[in-house]
Amino acid sequence: MGEFELIKRYFQHSLQPAGVALGNGDDCALLAPAPGMRLAVSTDMLVEGRHFLSTVNPEALGHKALAVNLSDLAAMGAQPLAFTLALALPRADETWLAGFSKGLLALADAHGCALVGGDTTAGPLNICITVFGQVPEHQALRRSAAKVGDDIYVSGTLGDARLALEVFRGGASLSAADFAAVRQRMERPTPRVALGVALRGVAHAAADVSDGLLGDLGHILAASQVGADLSADEIHNSIATSTILKSAGGQFLPDFVLNGGDDYELVFTAPVAARPAVVHAAASACTPVSRIGTVTASTGLVLRGPGGQPMALTSRSFDHFA
Amino acid sequence: MGEFELIKRYFQHSLQPAGVALGNGDDCALLAPAPGMRLAVSTDMLVEGRHFLSTVNPEALGHKALAVNLSDLAAMGAQPLAFTLALALPRADETWLAGFSKGLLALADAHGCALVGGDTTAGPLNICITVFGQVPEHQALRRSAAKVGDDIYVSGTLGDARLALEVFRGGASLSAADFAAVRQRMERPTPRVALGVALRGVAHAAADVSDGLLGDLGHILAASQVGADLSADEIHNSIATSTILKSAGGQFLPDFVLNGGDDYELVFTAPVAARPAVVHAAASACTPVSRIGTVTASTGLVLRGPGGQPMALTSRSFDHFA
Numbered sequence: 001m002g003e004f005e006l007i008k009r010y011f012q013h014s015l016q017p018a019g020v021a022l023g024n025g026d027d028c029a030l031l032a033p034a035p036g037m038r039l040a041v042s043t044d045m046l047v048e049g050r051h052f053l054s055t056v057n058p059e060a061l062g063h064k065a066l067a068v069n070l071s072d073l074a075a076m077g078a079q080p081l082a083f084t085l086a087l088a089l090p091r092a093d094e095t096w097l098a099g100f101s102k103g104l105l106a107l108a109d110a111h112g113c114a115l116v117g118g119d120t121t122a123g124p125l126n127i128c129i130t131v132f133g134q135v136p137e138h139q140a141l142r143r144s145a146a147k148v149g150d151d152i153y154v155s156g157t158l159g160d161a162r163l164a165l166e167v168f169r170g171g172a173s174l175s176a177a178d179f180a181a182v183r184q185r186m187e188r189p190t191p192r193v194a195l196g197v198a199l200r201g202v203a204h205a206a207a208d209v210s211d212g213l214l215g216d217l218g219h220i221l222a223a224s225q226v227g228a229d230l231s232a233d234e235i236h237n238s239i240a241t242s243t244i245l246k247s248a249g250g251q252f253l254p255d256f257v258l259n260g261g262d263d264y265e266l267v268f269t270a271p272v273a274a275r276p277a278v279v280h281a282a283a284s285a286c287t288p289v290s291r292i293g294t295v296t297a298s299t300g301l302v303l304r305g306p307g308g309q310p311m312a313l314t315s316r317s318f319d320h321f322a
Numbered sequence: 323m324g325e326f327e328l329i330k331r332y333f334q335h336s337l338q339p340a341g342v343a344l345g346n347g348d349d350c351a352l353l354a355p356a357p358g359m360r361l362a363v364s365t366d367m368l369v370e371g372r373h374f375l376s377t378v379n380p381e382a383l384g385h386k387a388l389a390v391n392l393s394d395l396a397a398m399g400a401q402p403l404a405f406t407l408a409l410a411l412p413r414a415d416e417t418w419l420a421g422f423s424k425g426l427l428a429l430a431d432a433h434g435c436a437l438v439g440g441d442t443t444a445g446p447l448n449i450c451i452t453v454f455g456q457v458p459e460h461q462a463l464r465r466s467a468a469k470v471g472d473d474i475y476v477s478g479t480l481g482d483a484r485l486a487l488e489v490f491r492g493g494a495s496l497s498a499a500d501f502a503a504v505r506q507r508m509e510r511p512t513p514r515v516a517l518g519v520a521l522r523g524v525a526h527a528a529a530d531v532s533d534g535l536l537g538d539l540g541h542i543l544a545a546s547q548v549g550a551d552l553s554a555d556e557i558h559n560s561i562a563t564s565t566i567l568k569s570a571g572g573q574f575l576p577d578f579v580l581n582g583g584d585d586y587e588l589v590f591t592a593p594v595a596a597r598p599a600v601v602h603a604a605a606s607a608c609t610p611v612s613r614i615g616t617v618t619a620s621t622g623l624v625l626r627g628p629g630g631q632p633m634a635l636t637s638r639s640f641d642h643f644a
Contacts, residue, residue, distance in 0.1 A: 021360055021459075022360075022462070022464070025465075025545070026398070026464055026465050026466075026545075027362075027364060027394040027395075027397040027398050027465070027528075027529060027530060028362035028363055028364040028394055028395060028397075028398045028400060028455070028462075029362070029363045029364070030360040030361065030362055030363075030398075030457070030462060031360070031361045031363060032360055032361070032459075033355070033361070035357050038343055038344075038352040038353070038354055039352065039353045039354070039355070039361060040349075040350035040351070040352055041350055041351045041352075041353060041404075041406060041438065041439060041452075041454070042349060042350040042351075042406075042439060043406040043407075043408050043439060043440055043441055043450070043452055044408070044441050045408035045409075045410055045441045045443050045445075045448070045450060047410050047443050047444070047445030047446070047448075048445075049445070050443060050444055050445050051443070072349040072350055073349075073350060075349040075350075076348070076349050076350045076352075078350060082363075084363060084364075084365040084452055085365075086365050086366070086367035086450045086452075087367075088367055088369050088448060116363065117363060117364060117365060118365055119365055119366050119367045119450075121367055121368075121369055121372060121373070122369070122372055123367075123369030123370075123371070123372050123446070123448065124369070124445070124446035124448070126367070126369075126410060126445065126446070126448045126450075128365070128367060128408045128441075128448075128450035130363075130365055130406055130408075130452035132363070133350070135352070137343075137354075140344070140350075140352055142344070142348055143347070143348050143349070144348075206349075207349060208349060223347070223348075
């Protein structure tokens with residue numbers, strides 16, 4: 001099977017939304033966002049042995065490779081439009097390709113996101129996706145837009161993917177049902193696209209939680225030149241901490257919640273007056289959100305323990321070269 | 323040096339053209355093409371040991387990684403606007419990063435093309451660039467637009483990069499000056515952006531010659547459902563065959579010219595009535611072009627030898643998995 005045959009067999013994608021003027025098969029794709037729209041662009045690279053193990057289910061990997069990129073669009077409030085895929089493969093393994101493309105294109109179809117081009121090459125397994133989404137001109141959720149007094153929210157639950165990793169590493173054990181649930185969170189994360197779009201005009205700042213809550217909230221705080229006050233108890237008692245993680249034992253709290261990574265939830269800020277609008281946005285997107293703290297004028301992040309006293313912070317936001 | 327420090331030190335790019343609404347540092351970049359414009363998107367991945375050797379000069383590699391992407395924009399007649407860079411590195415080698423970013427950003431500056439986002443990770447060396455360019459709504463040079471009777475042209479010279487590779491492999495020898503010249507063609511190719519833009523409204527179809535003239539012209543013919551008639555003599559006597567390649571010996575002709583690859587020239591078709599306009603476009607872009615054949619109604623490609631008789635064709639368009 002040659003390169004062109006490989007593309008034709010596994011990555012032919014007939015989806016062509018209105019904003020795509022020319023799909024794959026030429027030197028470039030042509031995107032045509034509507035007047036007044038912004039095209040959001042994000043790129044992520046997944047490397048075998050670093051972001052996933054060689055034993056991972058290829059269908060789950062295809063899902064995840066696109067999901068992590070869609071999560072970046074969600075964090076801007078952008079509606080997915082199209083993506084490109086660059087793929088380095090040790091060899092053209094048809095079973096792997098069939099599974100990978102199935103998982104990838106199923107998620108693409110679910111979000112109306114067209115595969116419009118790419119590159120395939122031989123080499124150590126590497127998946128590089130660049131995704132494009134549309135957002136109206138003045139409604140993008142930027143990291144720099146948090147205001148003092150804003151509430152801080154996070155979607156879904158945190159730390160479950162990290163708990164699954166711990167089970168794989170032998171550091172924790174779970175019932176089969178609980179393990180299946182957290183493994184799903186690690187291998188097939190749900191990008192919060194509907195929530196991001198619903199938060200346009202409601203939230204001030206947003207980021208996706210890919211490297212851990214403290215690290216990604218930290219990016220918002222730094223970009224907005226503000227601080228934050230969080231309560232560990234409120235986080236653990238909110239829906240943001242899953243019952244599975246709570247029942248897995250206190251030694252994983254609060255570290256997995258605060259620094260777990262691979263969550264692909266949204267952390268965002270919104271003014272106090274927007275509380276009903278946040279509740280409405282969360283309900284319309286069928287996505288639970290938890291209010292976990294407040295944006296403060298003093299730069300830096302304070303995490304308060306049970307008695308309200310500040311806890312020592314250990315942000316271990318993932319750094320590939322640290 | 324951590325990941326964020328790495329990005330800050332080597333890939334901070336202050337260029338923000340009018341069409342870029344938000345550059346790097348957020349979850350996504352925001353591009354804002356003008357009304358009536360199309361955003362052309364292309365992605366290419368370069369893998370160590372496959373597309374370049376570990377001994378390559380990092381500055382030249384930075385140049386080439388972007389150049390091959392800009393070449394795709396050129397083939398659509400698109401003006402470069404912005405690009406993303408995903409980089410897997412075995413380690414954060416500062417000498418390598420300094421050279422690579424210097425070569426990359428110098429070429430980006432030369433084309434007004436802003437680095438607006440990306441990803442860095444540990445892993446086997448892999449460079450994945452996705453580039454965005456603008457082209458007016460109905461002026462993109464598509465592969466499918468060749469018409470029967472069109473002239474076929476190619477820019478610059480063909481086969482020089484392939485000759486440099488042959489010298490590296492020990493299969494040919496050249497004077498130091500000639501080797502330096504063809505090595506430059508291999509390591510620091512010139513994307514024909516100005517020519518592509520100048521050919522808007524003049525050329526019908528275009529593609530960039532990255533895999534060899536026959537292979538890439540073949541893509542135009544297949545997409546346009548037409549054929550081509552080329553004369554080997556005319557090609558060798560035209561400026562498309564460099565004096566260095568001619569003097570290197572007949573055993574490399576016509577193979578390196580027709581199937582060399584890594585040329586990053588443009589092959590394009592234009593109506594006979596547009597001959598003066600093609601000459602004008604080439605002059606305005608300071609890029610030589612050669613007229614090398616004609617588009618025919620019969621599908622397939624005929625290459626004629628000295629007496630006008632068809633020659634056997636061996637298109638060895640590069641396939642990573644064949």
